[in-house]
Amino acid sequence: MRIRVAAVTHRGLARAHNEDALGWGGWALQGATPATITTEIRVERPTTLVVCDGLGGHAGGATASRLACEFLTAPETVAVSVGAEQTRAIIGALLQRISETLDDLGAQRAELRGMGCTVAGVTVHPDGSALVFNVGDSRAYRLEGRYLAQLTLDHRAAHSNRLQQALGGGRRTLLDPAFFDCRLPSDPGMLLCTDGLDDYAKPEAIERLFAAGAADLPAQLRDLALAGGGGDNVTVLQVMACDGEGDDDG
Incomplete structure (x- = not known):
């Protein structure tokens, strides 16, 4: 199958730097992208796409989000033959390993102390099945009918913006990522975004444009x-099945 990807990232109006990152295929994009990046990808093996929101100051946050993107989307991450449960186990173990790596780097270098990031991603299989995952408060959305449906869980304390978990951050915790199995929808597909979108745009406005x-x-x-x-960096990635193999059923 083939998928179509469109993505943009921006530092926002209040931040001096962009600590967000997005990526697929083992690379990460950071900084300003005044024009939307678009591409089509032939999915011949499980393919992961992610957005990450850096934490811990400019140097640490930017480094954490870049490394997480690169590690999570490396082409060899998930083998061709694995099923849904194996994919979940592989991604879960990789998220934990990345979190520990970020904690180790933060402990070794003063300028990276506390480095970490949130992540939302999707692993797409050649048959069109998809595993959505997140740690922190970056999100994934799709449409159900004409209504916006959040596929991820916000790992925030109740009535607070304080994160309950993230990759790294210096806390050395055992992660509990959220997972959601579905099929990758066709146009308009699925959205991955950092909290710079949903913190500053009303859900009904997002829904209206999406629908x-x-x-x-x-x-x-x-x-x-x-x-x-x-008031924050904002990153949005849209991904959809483009060859008639998408399905909106969860």
């Missing part, structure tokens, strides 16, 4: 967050 199949949806959602104050 309308808006052209250049990631850029329109970025602009929505900026119009809402743009």
